[in-house]
Amino acid sequence: MDHSPPLIAGRLTRRGVSGLVLVVLFVTPFQSMMMDSRLLYGLLAVRALLLLVLLAAVHRDRVAPITGGRLFLLIGLSDMVASAFVFDSEPNGVLVEAVAHGTIFSIVTLLIAPSRTRRKWSLVVIGIIFGAAATRLVPGDELLLVQLMAILVVHTTAVLALDVHANRAEVAGAMATVDPLTGLVNRRPAIERMTEELTAVADLSVPSSVVMLDIDHFKRVNDTLGHEAGDDALRHASGAMSALVRGRDTLCRWGGEEFLVLLPGATSETAAQVAERMRAEIERLGVTASFGVAQAVERDTVTEWVHRADDAMYRAKRNGRNQVVVNDRSASASRSTKS
Structure with missing residues (x-):
């Protein structure tokens, strides 16, 4: 049973968590083709194992969807940080990867974060992504670092602005279905x-x-x-x-x-x-x-x-x-x- 607060309980369903996990598992073999590295194979194997365990727990209702989303985010961020310190990538590849992670993980964060601290969660996630990318872009690629910073700032601002409107609509929808005097549904x-x-x-x-x-x-x-x-x-x-x-x-x-x-x-x-x-x-x-x-x-x-x-x-x-x-x-x- 999902014990999440009412305003976030329906933001991420069991099917949604399963879809996120399956997509990452699907692209994992293609990632392994990018480099011939035992470290890479080991890292991808650990990530795949953790995701399979998460998928089974969500499917068997051992983990609520919101909790599953948070575990998915934790696995993804840990994987990115580990990759940042283990592998060297082309600057443009680092930029694309960071922007992709910034898009996916910040949106996932909006689905799973408590309403009152959602902005803080999003900024922390973007900070982790930016920090991990910076370790591979600096020194020598200051211009790309500035570009990445600008992209992530604009992206985060846009996502948070959309979320403010979505949250207001969500609150209004909840109020429209609940009787304010008794707290019962109408x-x-x-x-x-x-x-x-x-x-x-x-x-x-x-x-x-x-x-x-x-x-x-x-x-x-x-x-x-x-x-x-x-x-x-x-x-x-x-x-x-x-x-x-x-x-x-x-x-x-x-x-x-x-x-x-x-x-x-x-x-x-x-x-x-x-x-x-x-x-x-x-x-x-x-x-x-x-x-x-x-x-x-x-x-x-x-x-x-x-x-x-x-x-x-x-x-x-x-x-x-x-x-x-x-x-x-x-x-x-x-x-x-x-x-």
Whole structure:
């Protein structure tokens, strides 16, 4: 499981790390043809072995993608520094190699570095590349050294400028999908997850249910105790429900005082049991809520699925509130799934 912070967890995937490793492994035999040197063969063999170990660890989920990217960067930088002190290369070749490493490694750095220190990471990586190249360009090639410095400064500035805009867009995207009051996701990601579940229901015939709930007499809480008390009630209710959902479930603030819980793999009976536990926890907070449960059926749309849960919830309201009602069609689907 990837425990990276939210803003970098999705920047580099397992497939992306594997692709980087495979590309380097692919070019390794061609690098060995450049020189007839046992030192070179040994260095390339060590690098290939380390990369194969990394590839296996990432593939078996022993190493998270972000950690895999950091190990890839460490192996690459170590290889470049070792090469700088072991081999002599043509000045133009050194320049091309340094610029290539500056491009690849600085971009990898932006994918794996913590958001607050990303610029420092990039500057350190560029510094290592520049230092390694300088050991082979100096003395005697001061003009190429100046050219390399100019290229890396311009390149690094451009990449960091792009990253600033990308990071702002990433933060804005995260804010757009998270409810600022409760910290829960909002409708958009919940609808996307429900769409995925409906595909699984249609293709694999697996059950999936949603729970719709509404805090009872919420307007009265706002009118008598104030909006701050209403906000506290929503935060406490969301916290109580969050403790009862699994990692694969989705708890979302649907709007106002309404919440929706997506329970993949759950029949309407199982979902009703979860809803009952949530109802009891919310009641302990001094407020109550009405719950409606609906299991997805074949050829459902998200709108139809939510409408049936919503209809069951309003039946709970009409029946006296503070209770769980299961949609009749969902109950029939649950029984047919078991038979």
